[in-house]
Amino acid sequence: MITALQIGLGPLGQQIGRYISEKTSIGTVAAVDIDKELKGVDFGKLINGSPSDILIENSVESALQKLKEKPDVAIITTVSSIKKLESQIEEVAQHGIPIVSTCEELAFPWEENPGSSKNIEAICKKYKVACLGTGVNPGFLMDYLPSVLSSVCKNIDSILVERIQDATPRRIPFQRKIGAGLDLKAFKSKEDEGTLRHVGLKESVYFLAKSLGFELDEVTENLTPVIAESNLKTPSMEIQKGDARGVQQISQGYKNGRCKIEMHFKAAVGEPRSYDKITVKGIPSFTSEIDTGINGDIATCAITINAVKSILKAAPGLHTMATIRVPGYLN
Incomplete structure (x- = not known):
């Protein structure tokens, strides 16, 4: 089973957590949000009311310290701004964990945000991880x-x-x-x-x-x-x-x-x-x-999860939906 670290537990992150909990080939093993009131909250109770053995942490470092093995992938659902995302990507990438993010500006950032694109590409190459920005739009329907x-x-x-x-x-x-x-x-x-x-x-x-x-x-x-x-x-x-x-x-x-x-x-x-x-x-x-x-909330959550198996096979670097293997349904 693919193991996932979820970062960002707003409405979108919670919905992704619920969808993952219904699947057999991927599971969330750690959850992070900067909201101090969420620290120590049971992740399962937050997403669907069912107790789990995952307690929410306020940092990636503290979440990973509780795991015996690092997760296979990180799913980041925090911000729309690529500039704000840079430090979050490095925080994850330094542990050798590939990333899928719903950050809209990450979907094809080279023209509008060349500096951040160059920085993220360098981070990914340094730590030998692949990173993808996706969603229903941008990421699928209109591009x-x-x-x-x-x-x-x-x-x-x-x-x-x-x-x-x-x-x-x-x-x-x-x-x-x-x-x-x-x-x-x-x-x-x-x-x-x-x-x-x-x-x-x-x-x-x-x-x-x-x-x-x-x-x-x-x-x-x-x-x-x-x-x-x-x-x-x-x-x-x-x-x-x-x-x-x-x-x-x-x-x-x-x-x-x-x-x-x-x-x-x-x-x-x-x-x-x-x-x-x-x-x-x-x-x-x-x-x-x-x-x-296409319902945007459902599709964004679904494509983010379904793209995981493609990013796990991708070469290190910053990717788009055009540079990874064609994603498909992940059960």
Whole structure:
């Protein structure tokens, strides 16, 4: 059985812990979170109410001291910022433990964060471990999946990727991250702070461009609120007419003045229809659509776990979904 160290026990980390507890080929053997109130808490009781022999620690060092053998892999679900992740990666890598992280900026970091990319690559090579950033988006739906679909094309002129989702069933931290329930002044304030947006859209554009061999001259991104046309009420919040119910972001990659890659991301409470859609213009031209879309929370947890067996076979260094073996279901 693959043994895992989990780092970061917010809603996503807890959900990953629950999913792992249902599997036979992987198991969590240690858990870490910096929240002082979680130190000494039974990990099993936290994730599903069932007692376990794992007590949560506040540091990787203290968690590993309680184990007879080091875990096979570390799953890090802590931050979206790659700069904040650097020290966490080194803390794990120095013990020779490969890493899978849900950090959005890690999915394809070389263009937006070249310094951090270089540092993490050096850390991984120094300690001879592989590291991967993945998730449903970025990491799969808007970058890896269209790159796979492109393999049936003789020529590609352009690709449009759309992810439209009703955020009503998503976890509350996600709803807050997209600005649901904020008045437009508060929305603009958080946008200016950089705390309100889907993280990773440009990374997805660069990932796909790399896969297609497109050398882009410019990548743009813009963000606008999705405004409620009537009052909305959900189990987690009430949204007034005229306030934001979510966010829409569009990122475009240009070459010689022509848009070659375009990505539309829209997540809003009360969105009437969810779908994931890829439109390829080329030879052949085609459209592939997933009706109702893929649930982001479920899929992010699942792909993070399922990518473990691929990262265990990967060469030391910083990887993307395009440089590891094709992942599949891990039972």
